[in-house]
Amino acid sequence: MSLSALNCQFQAVPGPLPMQRATVTREQWQAAPAAVDLVGGRLVSLWGSDRRGIDGGFAVSVAYAMAEGLVWLSLPLAETLAPVQPSYPDIARVFPAAGRMQRACRDLMGLVAEEVKDQRPWLRHGAWPEDYFPLRRENTGAESFAATPESYPFVMVEGDGVHEIAVGPVHAGIIEPGHFRFSVVGERVLRLEQHLGYKHKGIEKLFERTAPLEGHRLAGRVSGDTTVAFGWAYCMALESMAGCEISWRARWLRALLLERERVANHLGDLGALGNDAALGFGLAQFSRLKEDWLRLNRELFGHRFMMDRIVPGGVAIDLDVARGERIRSQCDAIEAEVRTLKDIYEEHGGLQDRFLTTGRVSPRLAGQLGLCGMAGRASAQASDLRMDFTWEPYAALQAVMTSHRNGDVAARVTVRFEEIFESLRLIREIIARLPQGRSLVPLDALPANGIGAGWVEGWRGDVLVTLELEAGSIRRCHCHDPSWQNWPLLEHAVMDNIVPDFPLINKSFNLSYSGQDL
Amino acid sequence: MWTMLKQIVRTGLRTEATPQGNDDWRVERAEGERIHAEILAILGRALTIREVDAGSCNGCELEINALNNPYYNIEGLGIKFVASPRHADMLLVTGPVSRHMMVALQRTYAAMPAPKLVVAVGDCGCTGGIFGESYASCGKVSNVIPVDVAVPGCPPPPLDLLSGILTAIRSQK
Numbered sequence: 001m002s003l004s005a006l007n008c009q010f011q012a013v014p015g016p017l018p019m020q021r022a023t024v025t026r027e028q029w030q031a032a033p034a035a036v037d038l039v040g041g042r043l044v045s046l047w048g049s050d051r052r053g054i055d056g057g058f059a060v061s062v063a064y065a066m067a068e069g070l071v072w073l074s075l076p077l078a079e080t081l082a083p084v085q086p087s088y089p090d091i092a093r094v095f096p097a098a099g100r101m102q103r104a105c106r107d108l109m110g111l112v113a114e115e116v117k118d119q120r121p122w123l124r125h126g127a128w129p130e131d132y133f134p135l136r137r138e139n140t141g142a143e144s145f146a147a148t149p150e151s152y153p154f155v156m157v158e159g160d161g162v163h164e165i166a167v168g169p170v171h172a173g174i175i176e177p178g179h180f181r182f183s184v185v186g187e188r189v190l191r192l193e194q195h196l197g198y199k200h201k202g203i204e205k206l207f208e209r210t211a212p213l214e215g216h217r218l219a220g221r222v223s224g225d226t227t228v229a230f231g232w233a234y235c236m237a238l239e240s241m242a243g244c245e246i247s248w249r250a251r252w253l254r255a256l257l258l259e260r261e262r263v264a265n266h267l268g269d270l271g272a273l274g275n276d277a278a279l280g281f282g283l284a285q286f287s288r289l290k291e292d293w294l295r296l297n298r299e300l301f302g303h304r305f306m307m308d309r310i311v312p313g314g315v316a317i318d319l320d321v322a323r324g325e326r327i328r329s330q331c332d333a334i335e336a337e338v339r340t341l342k343d344i345y346e347e348h349g350g351l352q353d354r355f356l357t358t359g360r361v362s363p364r365l366a367g368q369l370g371l372c373g374m375a376g377r378a379s380a381q382a383s384d385l386r387m388d389f390t391w392e393p394y395a396a397l398q399a400v401m402t403s404h405r406n407g408d409v410a411a412r413v414t415v416r417f418e419e420i421f422e423s424l425r426l427i428r429e430i431i432a433r434l435p436q437g438r439s440l441v442p443l444d445a446l447p448a449n450g451i452g453a454g455w456v457e458g459w460r461g462d463v464l465v466t467l468e469l470e471a472g473s474i475r476r477c478h479c480h481d482p483s484w485q486n487w488p489l490l491e492h493a494v495m496d497n498i499v500p501d502f503p504l505i506n507k508s509f510n511l512s513y514s515g516q517d518l
Numbered sequence: 519m520w521t522m523l524k525q526i527v528r529t530g531l532r533t534e535a536t537p538q539g540n541d542d543w544r545v546e547r548a549e550g551e552r553i554h555a556e557i558l559a560i561l562g563r564a565l566t567i568r569e570v571d572a573g574s575c576n577g578c579e580l581e582i583n584a585l586n587n588p589y590y591n592i593e594g595l596g597i598k599f600v601a602s603p604r605h606a607d608m609l610l611v612t613g614p615v616s617r618h619m620m621v622a623l624q625r626t627y628a629a630m631p632a633p634k635l636v637v638a639v640g641d642c643g644c645t646g647g648i649f650g651e652s653y654a655s656c657g658k659v660s661n662v663i664p665v666d667v668a669v670p671g672c673p674p675p676p677l678d679l680l681s682g683i684l685t686a687i688r689s690q691k
Contacts, residue, residue, distance in 0.1 A: 125618045127616075127617035127618055127620075127653070127654065128617075128653050128654070132653070134653050134654070139653075141652050141653055142651075142652055142653070143653045144651070144652075144653060145653065147617060147620065147621070149621070169618075169619065169622050170570055170603075170622050170626055172601035172602070173569075173599075173601065174569045174571075174579055174582050174583050174599060175571070175579065176571050176574075176576055176579065177570075177571055177572070177573075177619060177622065197618060198573075198616065198618045198619050198622070199571075199573045199574075199616050199618070199619070200616055200618055200654050201573050201614060201616045201649050201652070201654050201655040202649070202652040202653055202654035202655060203649070205652065205653070205654075206648075206649065206650075206652065217648065218648060221575040221577070221648055221649075222575065223575060223576060224574070224575040224576040224577025224578070224579075224580060224673065225576055225577070225580060227575075227577065268580075268583070281522060281525075281526065283586075284587075284588050285525065285529065287583075287584070287586065287587035287588065288529070288532055288587055288588050288589065290584075290587070291584060291587045291588075291589050294584070298675075304581075304675060305577060305580065305673075307577070307672065340521065340525055341525070343521060344521050344522050344525060347521070348522075512576065513576070514573075514574065514575050514576050517616075
């Protein structure tokens with residue numbers, strides 16, 4: 001069955017990329033996953049909203065990425081009296097990545113996926129009671145509770161010589177907190193189970209107390225290393241709702257910032273990957289290049305990570321010829337250095353020995369479990385919002401996608417190198433062909449009520465922001481980081497590898513804890 | 519191997535004086551020498567730091583990691599990030615402290631030997647920042663453990679972090 005056979009009444013969500021939305025019946029909700037899967041679509045996100053006082057009870061929403069664009073389906077759920085919670089048909093049977101999202105939806109909104117075996121909480125660790133649902137309307141989010149630590153039942157692996165290694169939440173390095181439970185025999189990893197949610201800080205609730213025109217600042221702090229992509233996605237959602245089209249110049253400058261963010265992260269990770277394979281030279285070289293890159297950000301845009309530079313209505317920066325020339329010449333210099341380093345990485349036997357066949361996610365598994373973004377492209381999942389749809393400026397720039405089939409650490413390293421070169425090319429093209437006009441036309445007239453969405457290919461993968469306004473304030477803002485899809489794949493990638501290769505495999509994905517925990 | 523050596527030689531020592539006459543670097547180098555001397559004068563040995571991310575957006579971690587790049591070369595100053603709080607003179611904590619990280623942060627602090635210096639990093643670590651206090655967030659670091667120095671910024675650039683670390687050492691005089 002195709003999606004059109006579902007007979008949904010789609011409404012276009014305005015925006016630079018094709019997006020549409022429909023309210024569906026229970027039957028349509030149930031039939032959709034198989035229909036989407038059949039035509040090669042994938043799950044982007046699942047979240048709940050409290051629509052009491054607007055049009056009935058609750059709603060659960062799902063966003064699918066399809067050839068037609070983003071398809072956002074909402075299923076209204078009647079309010080039921082406690083202790084029975086509103087429920088909806090499980091979609092994780094077709095899209096396993098939905099499993100954790102459904103558990104989070106229960107923790108935050110009290111909406112339950114039906115007939116699901118895994119009833120363990122995901123984002124709630126005992127800092128608030130089981131019957132408190134922060135995203136529900138009756139709660140302000142300012143409540144505070146005495147912590148009641150709950151033990152989390154990990155899946156036990158039994159057998160001769162099997163033992164567990166528990167790691168985290170505080171990790172042995174300058175990295176984010178989370179818990180990893182390894183079941184190992186000797187050095188070999190039989191199973192990894194993740195327990196995330198340590199960084200949950202109530203961002204989605206906080207949006208309800210944030211002015212719509214200030215929301216880009218909060219969205220830009222969902223995951224600091226992806227601040228540009230989230231800032232853009234939020235502004236796109238707001239502009240989509242307001243029916244506002246930003247200037248061509250602003251769009252091109254947003255793309256410039258997004259590509260600079262991509263290059264910065266790839267430079268940092270390529271260095272760290274060398275280091276994790278005992279090549280300190282790689283870290284020294286790439287971290288030097290990254291620092292050069294960040295310093296120019298600070299000089300030209302006033303912030304090393306370009307936080308809050310994308311604002312509703314455009315961008316808070318502009319370029320003149322001289323500044324453009326600085327960027328262009330830096331791209332030339334960095335490209336020459338990265339090409340030298342790429343040759344060194346490729347010719348280094350010790351490094352390639354650690355990279356090749358390590359942490360492999362086969363294309364088949366990646367497709368089944370929904371690996372997305374840069375890591376997805378390294379496992380033959382050829383999807384990138386910049387090229388999947390015809391939209392400016394990427395169509396005019398003729399952006400080229402990189403992909404690889406091997407799905408190992410080496411493939412992710414190759415994809416990162418290729419993406420650096422392509423982003424450098426895009427940046428130089430943007431500088432050379434930047435349209436004239438104003439870079440910012442402040443957005444002041446917002447509709448009191450409305451719905452919008454923003455969808456942007458960040459350096460890790462596609463980030464999605466959906467926004468609902470009611471009476472001039474934010475009723476619901478959902479932010480989705482691609483780490484949601486990719487964390488479970490990391491569990492698979494380390495199977496049958498040795499424990500000492502875990503940091504290397506982990507870094508090759510470099511997933512966001514904060515973006516997942518929210 | 520040959521290309522690697524060539525690249526190393528071509529890159530040169532970036533923490534040494536100004537290959538391209540960049541005044542910014544000279545300033546940083548001078549600041550670095552002063553910091554190194556102070557650490558030795560006050561502690562009589564190297565400073566070891568345990569970093570704890572207690573709920574940040576990960577922006578502060580990017581800048582703390584940058585301290586290890588050749589420009590700031592923090593290990594060259596005798597400051598080293600260590601894997602265990604039991605080896606640490608100082609905790610460098612980014613926030614806000616999420617409620618889920620509260621116990622882990624308290625235990626990390628308890629595991630440290632004296633002098634138990636604590637530097638709270640970033641606007642969120644200093645005040646709770648944009649996230650504040652809520653059902654999920656304890657807000658600023660000093661709501662959970664004692665703090666010696668709070669370094670503002672979103673995120674604070676590496677030199678501010680270095681100054682903050684030095685300020686905490688000086689408080690030990």
